Amino acid sequence: MTREKVLSDILAQVPGASAAAAPVKDYPTVRLSQPSDLPTAARLLKDELGFDYLEMVTAVDWLGPTKTEGFLPAVTPIPFAAKAPALPVTPAAGPDIAYRPVLDLLWSFGNLKTHLKVFLRLEVSREKPEVPSLTGLFPAADWQERETFDLFGVRFSGHPNLTKILTPDFLQGHPLLKDYVHQPDEFDAD
Amino acid sequence: MILDKYPAVLQAVPGGKILLTTTDDFINLGRKYSIWPLTFGLACCAIEMMAAYASRFDFDRLGVIPRPSPRQADLMIIAGTFVKKMAAPVREIYHQMPEPRFVIAMGSCANCGGPFHDAYSVVKGVDKVIPVDVYIPGCPPRPEALIYGVMELQKKIMRMKLAKGGGATLQAEKGSRDPAGGA
Numbered sequence: 001m002t003r004e005k006v007l008s009d010i011l012a013q014v015p016g017a018s019a020a021a022a023p024v025k026d027y028p029t030v031r032l033s034q035p036s037d038l039p040t041a042a043r044l045l046k047d048e049l050g051f052d053y054l055e056m057v058t059a060v061d062w063l064g065p066t067k068t069e070g071f072l073p074a075v076t077p078i079p080f081a082a083k084a085p086a087l088p089v090t091p092a093a094g095p096d097i098a099y100r101p102v103l104d105l106l107w108s109f110g111n112l113k114t115h116l117k118v119f120l121r122l123e124v125s126r127e128k129p130e131v132p133s134l135t136g137l138f139p140a141a142d143w144q145e146r147e148t149f150d151l152f153g154v155r156f157s158g159h160p161n162l163t164k165i166l167t168p169d170f171l172q173g174h175p176l177l178k179d180y181v182h183q184p185d186e187f188d189a190d
Numbered sequence: 191m192i193l194d195k196y197p198a199v200l201q202a203v204p205g206g207k208i209l210l211t212t213t214d215d216f217i218n219l220g221r222k223y224s225i226w227p228l229t230f231g232l233a234c235c236a237i238e239m240m241a242a243y244a245s246r247f248d249f250d251r252l253g254v255i256p257r258p259s260p261r262q263a264d265l266m267i268i269a270g271t272f273v274k275k276m277a278a279p280v281r282e283i284y285h286q287m288p289e290p291r292f293v294i295a296m297g298s299c300a301n302c303g304g305p306f307h308d309a310y311s312v313v314k315g316v317d318k319v320i321p322v323d324v325y326i327p328g329c330p331p332r333p334e335a336l337i338y339g340v341m342e343l344q345k346k347i348m349r350m351k352l353a354k355g356g357g358a359t360l361q362a363e364k365g366s367r368d369p370a371g372g373a
């Protein structure tokens with residue numbers, strides 16, 4: 001089985017799937033069109049293509065640079081420079097790189113026999129990010145999804161215990177979102 | 191000869207084979223050379239702490255022998271990045287250690303948050319949670335620096351007085367302990 005065959009198999013059997021314009025490195029990367037396609041694609045990968053190892057679940061917040069209090073802006077003007085550099089608006093071309101208000105979810109599947117790797121990507125809105133959980137198919141999804149929930153606020157529907165896993169209980173909000181504003185607590189600098 | 195080594199601590203009685211000292215000095219001398227730290231590392235600084243225990247730097251020659259239980263430890267070396275989620279367990283372990291107990295904040299992270307000063311998850315200094323006796327700067331401090339920190343702590347121990355404050359150390363909840371060892 002080659003990576004081209006894997007890619008064409010997924011594209012043929014998952015409706016609305018397309019090859020991602022910007023693949024993760026040079027791995028086969030599939031962009032799903034809606035959250036309900038995720039279990040179909042994951043089941044296909046696990047049961048028919050032999051990708052029985054869920055390596056990673058994570059997300060990317062593509063909102064552009066936001067200045068929040070206490071944190072540096074994306075480009076700090078160089079002191080004493082004749083002219084401060086302008087903030088970049090759209091740093092790179094292509095639908096997968098431009099800044100836009102979406103959360104880009106990412107799943108990585110591995111096939112331990114053929115040593116192949118497949119990435120699934122899915123964009124969800126930043127306002128109400130919700131996707132089906134993969135805990136039924138891959139028990140390893142449990143903590144990974146809790147981490148993605150904790151840091152990005154993505155709700156995984158069907159997850160048995162979707163609670164914070166890394167940040168302390170008193171921390172408000174999801175710290176890896178670009179517009180996260182930190183509420184100072186007793187452990188921060190005065 | 192022991193008298194040459196501790197002229198201010200011990201005095202010989204003329205003509206006799208008796209050494210005179212004060213209770214404070216005697217107890218402090220014992221404490222000074224049996225600082226037992228808790229085996230406890232939080233991040234990269236702990237690697238330098240392990241090096242200090244190992245044979246090239248040999249912490250044992252100062253009487254510094256790591257103990258696996260807070261009940262047997264005198265010293266807590268906060269070696270590494272101190273995250274907010276760790277604050278409650280560290281406070282609990284600190285209170286499980288018997289008095290007199292000492293704390294060394296090792297590395298920039300433990301002193302003030304260090305490279306993670308702007309992070310949402312890191313405590314900006316161990317002294318926001320427990321009292322600290324000696325601060326060692328560096329990222330990470332070399333084992334020599336840690337040994338120097340322990341030697342500074344030994345000097346501090348020699349200034350402790352049994353009579354004042356009931357115990358030996360300041361009963362501070364957090365912050366920096368008086369560098370003059372006032373209590």
Ligand code: SF4
Nearest residue numbers: 234235270297299330
């Ligand atoms: S001070 Fe530097 S070496 Fe020490 S824990 Fe922090 S980052 Fe690591």
